[in-house]
Amino acid sequence: MTSPSVQEAPAASASGTPAALRRSLTAVELAALIFFTTCGGPYGLEPLVGAVGAAWSVVLVLVTPVLWSLPVALMVAELAAMMPAEGGYYIWVRDALGPFWAVQESWWTITSSLAIIASYPILFTGYLGYFLPDLVGPHAPDQALASLVRHAVEIGVILSVTYVNLRGSSAVGRSATGTAVFVIGAFALMVLYGIFVSGNTKPIGTVLSNDMASEHHGVLLLGLSLVVWNFSGWDNASTYAGEVESPRQTYPRALGIALVGLVISYLVPILVGVGVTTDPAIWSSDAGWPVIARQIGGRAFGGLIAVGGLVSMWSLLNAQMLYVSRVPFVMALDGWFPALFARISTRTSAPWAAILVLSVAAISMTFLSFEGLTVIYCLLYTAGLTLEFLALVLLRRKRPDALRPFRVPGGAVGLFLVCALPATVASGVIYATLQDWRAYVVPFEIMGLIAAIGIAIYALRLSHFHSTIASAALPGDSGPSALAGEGATHH
Numbered sequence: 001m002t003s004p005s006v007q008e009a010p011a012a013s014a015s016g017t018p019a020a021l022r023r024s025l026t027a028v029e030l031a032a033l034i035f036f037t038t039c040g041g042p043y044g045l046e047p048l049v050g051a052v053g054a055a056w057s058v059v060l061v062l063v064t065p066v067l068w069s070l071p072v073a074l075m076v077a078e079l080a081a082m083m084p085a086e087g088g089y090y091i092w093v094r095d096a097l098g099p100f101w102a103v104q105e106s107w108w109t110i111t112s113s114l115a116i117i118a119s120y121p122i123l124f125t126g127y128l129g130y131f132l133p134d135l136v137g138p139h140a141p142d143q144a145l146a147s148l149v150r151h152a153v154e155i156g157v158i159l160s161v162t163y164v165n166l167r168g169s170s171a172v173g174r175s176a177t178g179t180a181v182f183v184i185g186a187f188a189l190m191v192l193y194g195i196f197v198s199g200n201t202k203p204i205g206t207v208l209s210n211d212m213a214s215e216h217h218g219v220l221l222l223g224l225s226l227v228v229w230n231f232s233g234w235d236n237a238s239t240y241a242g243e244v245e246s247p248r249q250t251y252p253r254a255l256g257i258a259l260v261g262l263v264i265s266y267l268v269p270i271l272v273g274v275g276v277t278t279d280p281a282i283w284s285s286d287a288g289w290p291v292i293a294r295q296i297g298g299r300a301f302g303g304l305i306a307v308g309g310l311v312s313m314w315s316l317l318n319a320q321m322l323y324v325s326r327v328p329f330v331m332a333l334d335g336w337f338p339a340l341f342a343r344i345s346t347r348t349s350a351p352w353a354a355i356l357v358l359s360v361a362a363i364s365m366t367f368l369s370f371e372g373l374t375v376i377y378c379l380l381y382t383a384g385l386t387l388e389f390l391a392l393v394l395l396r397r398k399r400p401d402a403l404r405p406f407r408v409p410g411g412a413v414g415l416f417l418v419c420a421l422p423a424t425v426a427s428g429v430i431y432a433t434l435q436d437w438r439a440y441v442v443p444f445e446i447m448g449l450i451a452a453i454g455i456a457i458y459a460l461r462l463s464h465f466h467s468t469i470a471s472a473a474l475p476g477d478s479g480p481s482a483l484a485g486e487g488a489t490h491h
Contacts, residue, residue, distance in 0.1 A: 022170070022349050025244045027254050029173030030237070032180045034258035036319035038069070038233040040312040041183040042269045043289060044123070048226045050283035054274035055212040060227045061266045065259065068425045071418040072234040072385070073259050074408045075392050077252040080238045081406040082395070084247035087330030088238025088323075089388050094334075096391035096398065099465055100458050103336055105387045106327050107454035112380035113236070113324040114358065118365035119377075120317040121154035123285075127309035128153060130290045130302070138286055154366045161318045162359040165325065168348030169243045172322045179315040184261070186308040187269050194272040194296045201275035201296070211278060228429050231262070232381060235388055239326040243349070252406040272296070321362075325354040335464035336457060375443045380450065382426045389419045 025033070049057045085091040089109070094102030129137035136153065140146035164171055194201050234255065241247050273292045277283075282291050289309065294302030329351035332341035343353045393415065395402070408418050 023245050024170040025173045027250045029177055030254040031257040032176035033319050034237045035180050035261055036176050036315045037236050039262040040316040042266050043309050043312050044230050046283050046288035050280035053211045054278050055208045064227045064231050065263050067421045069231045071422045073255045074418050076235050077255050077406045078408050080251040081248045082404045084241040086242030089235050092391040093387050096394040103458045104454045105384050108380045108384045110327055111450045112377045114361050115376040117320045117362045120313045121157040124157050124313040125150045125153050127306050130306040155363055158359055158362050161321050165321045165355050166350050168350045169240055179311050183308050183312050186304050190293050191268055191272050198296045204271050204275050207274050236323040239323045248405040325351055328354045335468035336461045
């Protein structure tokens, strides 16, 4: 990996975006990045069907976008169009709630994002086990060797994503567009074959009605915990707003495209898949879509969907690394992190120091269990999201006359529903997670340490933040990473 030519990012231009950043991400690339920040195809939904049954799975896939994804996407669309700044939700929370909560929001997001970043290489090796079951599979004869190979693969996956991210946001956006076409195309082939060619599918109405008649105890809480994991991340696409072409118009459009794509890519494959089997042993993380596809169209289809799983996990990791690396970059511009994190490549505008540090941290977290990582992610992400909705409400009051190219529709009632619906879902997820807290003592200890470090960062770096503000000569600004308009250019 070659060392990039570097420079320290200058303070924000008058438009609020650091002047060395390029606005190079198109609407299509942004939509693809949002797709891989929130979804990446139906991979990961298999345990939902195995746990709660076919009928409840379909219900949850239909209801969750309304109760969770759509409200979050609407919140992001309004704030990202109003304040299209590099750093996204850090800027929103800082301007609405002040620097203390902005630091906590960003620190929680960085750490929760590291948890989800570390989970994708683990899932990657799971799909690799379809092709190499005796080497990396869960039932490999030599488990010590299998564990060593799995960790080597996981590290290799993270390093490959690090390389692409060092080439800049445009390279990540182009790769996301190509891999999205591959993943969606693979499932489209499976669906079409299952509907029109395969003779293995049962009438979906009969399957769902029979399943609904059976009992599934604890369905709602368990189902919500699983499905929210697969429907989250909409706000994370805001952190690289300073690198998006015409962000005020692009964000609402790209969010809408990604939301429609998410619902279709989840719902249609599940409807076809449960027509083939509802066996919980197959609807699991150990078997999942490759086995289901093999039952639909033979080994070739199973192999195609397994390759799609590898591509999807890699692309999910790639998109996550893009958004999370921009948070310490902008915090460094405000003085909360060391100046090293504000350094960018003169060739690609990538915050190379932040990317490299986060890659090392992600590698260290791959040694945690997948279940422990999900607990850390869900609770920290929910806490951060709560601050973002508070920012939405407070900025309506603090800046009533600010330019809002997109606005959450419905007036006060619409604003209330957009905030209340996700809050209800989040409460259920937290309750479900805490019910089994004894099984996750280590993750809870890690979260306690994370909270303490966030407070310490604020206390120890507050003087740096004040000195950074004092040196910023931007009228009406509250820090050098201030609100971004659309006129920033590469200098």
